[in-house]
Amino acid sequence: GQQVMQIPQYQHVQEGEDFTTYCNSSTTLSNIQWYKQRPGGHPVFLIQLVKSGEVKKQKRLTFQFGEAKKNSSLHITATQTTDVGTYFCAGAGSGNTGKLIFGQGTTLQVKP
Amino acid sequence: NAGVTQTPKFQVLKTGQSMTLQCAQDMNHNSMYWYRQDPGMGLRLIYYSASEGTTDKGEVPNGYNVSRLNKREFSLRLESAAPSQTSVYFCASSRQGGYGYTFGSGTRLTVV
Numbered sequence: 042g043q044q045v046m047q048i049p050q051y052q053h054v055q056e057g058e059d060f061t062t063y064c065n066s067s068t069t070l071s072n073i074q075w076y077k078q079r080p081g082g083h084p085v086f087l088i089q090l091v092k093s094g095e096v097k098k099q100k101r102l103t104f105q106f107g108e109a110k111k112n113s114s115l116h117i118t119a120t121q122t123t124d125v126g127t128y129f130c131a132g133a134g135s136g137n138t139g140k141l142i143f144g145q146g147t148t149l150q151v152k153p
Numbered sequence: 154n155a156g157v158t159q160t161p162k163f164q165v166l167k168t169g170q171s172m173t174l175q176c177a178q179d180m181n182h183n184s185m186y187w188y189r190q191d192p193g194m195g196l197r198l199i200y201y202s203a204s205e206g207t208t209d210k211g212e213v214p215n216g217y218n219v220s221r222l223n224k225r226e227f228s229l230r231l232e233s234a235a236p237s238q239t240s241v242y243f244c245a246s247s248r249q250g251g252y253g254y255t256f257g258s259g260t261r262l263t264v265v
Contacts (some may be wrong), residue, residue, distance in 0.1 A: 042210070047195070050193070058172050074253070076254070081247075082258075083246075083256040083257065083258050083259050084196070084243070084254070084256050085256070086253040086254055089253060105165075121238070123221070126161065129195060129196065131196075131254075133265060137203075137249065137250050138184075138201065138203045138209070138251070139184040139201070139203055139247055139250050139251025139252075140186065140198060140201050140203075140209075140211065140251060141185075141186075141251055141254065142196075142198065142212070143188070143195045143196040143197070144178040144195055145193060145194060147164055
């Protein structure tokens with residue numbers, strides 16, 4: 042079945058440093074979504090990428106979808122303590138079921 | 154706007170007991186989902202309902218059943234709880250096609 046792998050599992054950075062998490066799918070995706078979960082909280086939707094090679098930005102966050110629609114990345118520029126949490130990618134296969142397969146997540150710790 | 158409401162928030166069960174986790178959404182979403190979250194495993198799909206009147210198995214359906222009671226409500230039942238079902242359970246909903254899940258706040262279940 043479809044699998045979504047995400048690396049690294051953990052990342053500790055100094056405030057102000059950049060951060061990147063990578064996501065790879067075993068199958069071609071119709072779209073990929075990114076979520077953020079704060080400690081003790083629930084996942085919150087950040088963005089959806091649909092087109093091959095798509096790049097979207099949200100302030101300091103840059104999201105990319107690979108040309109083959111099998112990989113994606115999230116890059117945070119100049120991290121802040123408010124960026125702390127776990128970032129998940131989630132891939133949607135073909136069909137219109139709406140179901141997402143989530144990666145294992147990358148937990149970001151930011152040292153002030 | 155309440156969004157997605159899950160009850161209960163916490164539950165302790167003895168092995169072999171049964172219980173139902175409730176989920177309701179007030180966003181007029183067609184699709185609803187149940188995920189479980191375990192450390193290092195990300196979010197794994199248990200069951201989903203692409204639209205009212207339909208349910209389908211996800212990645213880890215064994216030991217669970219679901220009911221899509223109406224468009225708003227999607228419940229998850231554990232018939233005979235096992236310690237391996239100790240987890241945090243999240244309900245989510247989305248528009249048809251799965252764009253941008255809205256998650257509930259979760260149910261933390263411990264089976265002893």
